[in-house]
Amino acid sequence: MSSDEGGIDWDDAYANAAHIAGADAYPPRWAAAAAAFRAGARGETDLPYGDHPRQRFDIFLPAGRALGLAVFVHGGYWLRFDKSVWSHLAAGPLARGWAVAMPSYRLAPEVPIAAITADIAAALPVMARLVPGPLALAGHSAGGHLVARMLCADVGLPRAVAERLARVVPISPVSDLRPLLRTRMNDSFRLDDAAARAESPVCHAPRLGVPVTVWVGADERPVFLDQARWLAEAWPGTDLHIAPGLHHFDVIEGLTRPDSPLTEAVIGPGAGG
Incomplete structure (x- = not known):
């Protein structure tokens, strides 16, 4: 299947950096901000949840008793980055009294996306x-x-964990993996239609009773606006928030601020102070 099937260059459609001014400056800036944050934060780093060197997580703790635990999972097309680049995004929930955990995970092509899940x-x-x-x-x-x-449901979280889920906020998510079959990235993912469908949230019914807010920047690539909309439409009751003036790289920056709408979406209105 060619990348320009149907007149669409699918590699370009899913390319973010090529369409963001100063894109190359973002990763080093994130990494520097994350390192500075860790230098002054309470908590522990590199705690294991498995045997692989990437199966590690960091946890940051508020000054008093934590009101709950917010978990942030980084992006990078399942191909790049780790938890160390994003520590500063804990600042918003942490200031509101929440602990924040950030895991790394194994990457493609070493493992398939199902193993990352x-x-x-x-x-x-x-x-x-x-x-x-x-x-x-x-x-x-x-x-x-x-x-x-x-x-x-197919993920099968332990009941004690699933019953504690209070909110889920997918930010600029890839909710349907089937379009990625048309990209060169699939050389690393090695997805076929069945595997892409199995790993696509839009093809599954969500656990009932957990509020979901899909968050996406208004200035993102059209396919990411589509992906956000598809998830909101597939999961009845899901809120869709299109953040004006934000693109794929700065849409997450609200998590650095305790009073931002994004932080409030994650931990809930009025949670902490």
Whole structure:
């Protein structure tokens, strides 16, 4: 299947950096902000949830008793990055009294996307044991896919964990993986139609009773606006928030601020102060 089937260049359609001014500056800026944040944060880093070197997580703790645990799952098309680049995104929920955990996970092409989903499902019970109370999940891009997958019945979270889920916020998620079959990235994913369908949240019914807000930037690539809309339409009762003036790289920055609408979407209105 060619990347320009139907007149659409699917590789370009799913390329973010090529359409964001100064895109190359974002990853080093994120990494520097994350390192500075960790230098002054309470908590622990590199805690294991499995045997692989990437099956590790960091946890950041508020000054007092935590109101709950917010989990942030990073993106990078399941191909790149790790938890160390995003620590500063804990600042918003942390200032509101929530603990924040951030896992790394194995990457493609070493493992298929289904195994990455399994990594997050394995990490959640380990992280949840460290902090009582509600669990709020947020993830960006591929991480948005992964937190949405945690609501799908086939993932099989332990009941004690699933019953604590209070909110899930997929940020600019990839909710339907089938279009990626048309991209060169699939050389690494090795998806066929059946595997793409199995890993697509839009093809699963979500766990009932957990509020979901799909968050996406108004200035993102059209396919990411589509992906956000598809998930909101597939899961009845899901809120769709299109953040004006934001693109795929800055849509997550609200998590650095305790009073931002994004932070409030993750931990809930009026939670913490």
